[in-house]
Amino acid sequence: MKYLSEYRDAELVHSTIAKIAERITQPWTMMEICGGQTHSIIKNGLDQLLPEEVELVHGPGCPVCVTPLELIDKALEIASLPGVIFTSYGDMLRVPGSRGDLFSIRASGGDVRVVYSPLDAVRLAQENPDREVVFFAIGFETTAPANVMSVIQAERLKLDNFSILVSHVRVPPAIEAILSSPSNRVQGFLAAGHVCAVMGYWEYLPLAEKYHIPITVTGFEPLDITRGILATVESLEAGTNVVKNAYIRTVTEKGNRSAQAVINRVFENCDRKWRGIGIIPGSGWRLKPAYAHFDAEKRFHVEAIQADESPLCISGQVLQGLKKPDQCQAFGAPCTPENPLGATMVSDEGACAAYYRYRTQTPHAGGIDHD
Template sequence: MKYIDEFQNPDLARRLLDDIRSTVTRPWALMEVCGGQTHTIIRHGIDQLLPDPVELIHGPGCPVCVTPLEVIDKALEIASRPEVIFCSFGDMLRVPGTGRDLFQVRGEGGDVRVVYSPLDALRIARENPDREVVFFGIGFETTAPPNAMTVHQARRLGIRNFSLLVSHVRVPPAIEAIMQSPDCRVQAFLAAGHVCSVMGVGEYPALADRYRVPIVVTGFEPLDILEGVRRTVRQLERGEHTVENAYSRAVRPEGNPSALAMLEDVFEVTDRAWRGIGVIPDSGWRLSPRYRDYDAEYRFSVTGIHTREPAECRSGEVLQGLLKPNECEAFGTTCTPRSPLGATMVSSEGACAAYYLYRRLDATTDPLEASPVA
């Protein structure tokens, strides 16, 4: 297959759905661990096209959504300083902190700029040697290597007015935290293909064995999702719990050696707080001592900022798969993309944003009317 359209073929989708229906004999709950996969599922109505015994649970796979409130507040504090040019991807600008967001900081006179690569921020630093340039480095294993490379380049080129505000997180510890929760209903995982394209699959077999859950590495198009579900359901019905790679066109078992080497050089593993979830041991990265001079938290002395999550936002339950977005009483009423209570409503990969965008306002939407793969 060479083209994206081939991964949205409705005839192939029906065949995969028929195979799943003929295989499943009892209820199974599967979690997709990627916000991009969640948007594909909701956009195409895949969760509603599946047979009733198969439930898809949305996991904490949105990097913007899991960035904790206190990190947002640190970003707001740094971005407000007159000597700073604060650079970020656009999806972070409307994420609410305590009382405001980065758009408001920009409206108040802060120099907040949207960039499309961390290297854009490094270029801005070279062009503005009299200003401090900070890049907001968030995300999973997919965005960590380019951010690491940018810090490596800054050090190599001797650019001293550049720093990184780091909030990188790692998927395998999050899976372990989910499985250890007393409220966990997850029986299998669809692993994020882009994460595994960087990291490989080496960390997953131990998780599959320890918690006796199938883990299938899956892509992002409708047929990718359905194939991942098909393989997962087959394992569950057979009582198996292995790691399968259903995204071999992009994922190699060993991952990307160059990216892994860069991560090893620039970052070190650390405990990380996840928004709405709490601290997960060894679930993130921070700059290693060798690169500590490029850590914006230390450069701007904001390590002491600590913030409580707002009680009215239930995004933590959504991120843990305990609540569907349209089951929240604030969804679509007091919480909308124009007036969000949490990041899951404004992020391009947030589950709440997907439900709102594709009008999944309640559980009665007929997928056969709207789904391209129906």
């Protein structure tokens, strides 16, 4: 397959890993930002193949994992209202709020539907003029253009029964929050390729300079990831704090200007709470006042819902790269993908779920019993 199989070529991957081993002279800790990269690293077993000097810590780039508890509670509240069709990307259905999850709402009669694109939700609104259709607009910069397009499309179609529940987050403020933490161990970043496809990487230049840290824009296939690591290792070994682009087939410095334009038309910056981490200033997007009538929080009067997370949850430390999933006492038992105790076990892109699916080597209480 074009642009896929080439980047999974075992020989090329191994020769890139050999180059990393050649260049590296000391241990380095780097963070892959995106959950998609974590998934790919663990799924392909790259972590087993890299020289031991390379320590990969897994970043907060899983939109499902970082969606705050109170947003889930708001989703549950709206989805359980009669007359509402609540639409969402698939893996949000499993994420626990304070009381149950969207699966439970569906089982008790709520109309919860999985859509593959927010524009499918707009179509549902067109087809069901007597129902309220709500789309759970979560994600990083990657999903933002499609999510704002749903609002623009609904406006164009003059739909008054469509709204979105927004929980958008942005990568650069998260990187800044990690770097400004006194317990930070990250020495280099693999920036998320698809986020940069939309936004470009100009936002990372001041971060690299300010925090004296190399950042490499990195893709998702095994060859992309190993090339990203190689570039980062070379920067670290040379002591240069540059932003490199190891995903040139998709990413440019300026990014996709049309996509940025539609985002800026509909969204504005705001503070955002990240599950397991807390409020990161300026790290989110919300609807601009001109689009407030598309805001599901306002339409269904759920703005006041608050939820407190336990301050003890380790998922926050996992999301910051301070701890690995298997350093958690609950990992594997009782915390499993069927019964996730924390957000990082919920989504396939969550670091704990990736570890659980691909790394656990012995049967444990979380697996099927042997009787």
